Amino acid sequence: MKRLVKVFIFACLFVASLPVFAADKPPTITLKKPPQVLAQWYKPANKRQVWLHTMFRLRREILAMKDYSQQKKQVELEKWSQKFIKDYQSIAKMVPQWQKYLYSDKLPELKEQVQQQNYSAIKPTLKKLSKSCMHCHDDYQTVATLMFRAPTFNDRVIAEGFSGEKISYEDLMENMSDSVNRINIAIKDGYYTNAQALIEPLEQQLEHLSTSCGDCHQEDEVPVHRIMGASQELLPELARSLGSTDKNKQQSSGAKLGEFAVKVCAKCHSIHRLSSDLKFLFD
Numbered sequence: 001m002k003r004l005v006k007v008f009i010f011a012c013l014f015v016a017s018l019p020v021f022a023a024d025k026p027p028t029i030t031l032k033k034p035p036q037v038l039a040q041w042y043k044p045a046n047k048r049q050v051w052l053h054t055m056f057r058l059r060r061e062i063l064a065m066k067d068y069s070q071q072k073k074q075v076e077l078e079k080w081s082q083k084f085i086k087d088y089q090s091i092a093k094m095v096p097q098w099q100k101y102l103y104s105d106k107l108p109e110l111k112e113q114v115q116q117q118n119y120s121a122i123k124p125t126l127k128k129l130s131k132s133c134m135h136c137h138d139d140y141q142t143v144a145t146l147m148f149r150a151p152t153f154n155d156r157v158i159a160e161g162f163s164g165e166k167i168s169y170e171d172l173m174e175n176m177s178d179s180v181n182r183i184n185i186a187i188k189d190g191y192y193t194n195a196q197a198l199i200e201p202l203e204q205q206l207e208h209l210s211t212s213c214g215d216c217h218q219e220d221e222v223p224v225h226r227i228m229g230a231s232q233e234l235l236p237e238l239a240r241s242l243g244s245t246d247k248n249k250q251q252s253s254g255a256k257l258g259e260f261a262v263k264v265c266a267k268c269h270s271i272h273r274l275s276s277d278l279k280f281l282f283d
């Protein structure tokens with residue numbers, strides 16, 4: 001009997017604790033992965049970013065139809081509606097699994113409205129069709145952009161450098177992070193000369209890193225110049241304030257290091273690290 005009571009109490013406690021477990025469970029985010037066939041419509045499988053350009057056209061076609069139906073310009077309206085119908089239908093030709101997102105039954109309706117110059121009916125039809133765009137975008141747009149267009153860095157090796165050695169992005173990043181933190185620690189503890197001596201290795205690491213930007217940024221060097229230029233300006237400034245005999249200048253070097261970290265490290269991270277990390281989650 002005693003045993004039964006014990007079991008009963010245990011069971012009660014267990015049941016009582018269930019909602020607590022449920023409450024403790026962290027909320028999760030579910031993302032849908034687009035069908036693999038979509039890759040066919042992107043580089044490198046394709047010569048062009050076919051899918052993306054179809055999307056740009058669809059948006060343009062919807063706008064043109066909206067404006068021309070309001071202006072009652074029949075010739076232009078017909079031209080743009082034909083283009084639209086063709087592009088809208090191509091969605092399911094490219095990705096058959098996505099047929100279910102399309103309101104294909106609205107296309108004959110649209111065609112008829114255009115032919116009969118029923119201008120006032122066109123806008124509501126376009127609005128309905130646009131809902132199909134939204135549904136698919138809600139489900140897939142962000143993940144597809146990351147999967148098929150964002151560059152990855154996790155498997156990237158930087159070939160040449162001042163040391164002549166290959167190094168992965170990840171290892172170089174850790175080395176740079178150590179350099180920045182060592183300078184920071186030395187400044188905090190007033191070892192300004194030590195901090196100054198640590199700048200050159202950091203400059204070399206950044207120079208090594210900059211040899212990799214051109215792998216992808218061949219034509220547009222502006223973003224690279226903006227980030228690497230900031231380091232070529234800020235690190236010598238930092239070195240000068242650390243080497244100064246003026247106490248105030250030495251103390252202001254912490255702020256200068258912070259400025260460097262934002263303009264050089266954080267700016268690049270906001271584009272490349274964030275998208276690279278997110279993309280890595282999908283693989």
Ligand code: HEC
Nearest residue numbers: 052055056058059098101132133136137140141144145149
């Ligand atoms: C079945 C899915 C699907 C449907 C339907 C769809 N799209 Fe898209 N759309 C996508 C995906 C996936 C992307 C992301 C492409 C990328 O970033 O490379 C996208 C991206 C876009 C973009 C690019 C946004 C940007 O600025 O980067 C535009 C514009 C667009 N779609 C317009 C439309 C319009 C207009 C329609 C409806 C007439 C539509 N799409 C219907 C899947 C869809």
Ligand code: HEC
Nearest residue numbers: 153154169170173174176177180264265268269272273276
């Ligand atoms: C290309 C522009 C770029 C610049 C400039 C840059 N980083 Fe990074 N950083 C990245 C990318 C991309 C990753 C993710 C690498 C990966 O996916 O393995 C990263 C990752 C890191 C990581 C995490 C490494 C890990 O173990 O995952 C640290 C720490 C880091 N960076 C520090 C720095 C510091 C400090 C600076 C400035 C001195 C800096 N980075 C400048 C692009 C950059």
Ligand code: HEC
Nearest residue numbers: 149150151152209210212213215216217223224227268271
């Ligand atoms: C693996 C290819 C690749 C490498 C390597 C690379 N980038 Fe990029 N970068 C891109 C692409 C592609 C874009 C366009 C944005 C996008 O689609 O993510 C971009 C965009 C940027 C941008 C934002 C665009 C702008 O005009 O502000 C900055 C800044 C940038 N890169 C800096 C760098 C720096 C600095 C390096 C080297 C340390 C570097 N990138 C290395 C591919 C790369």
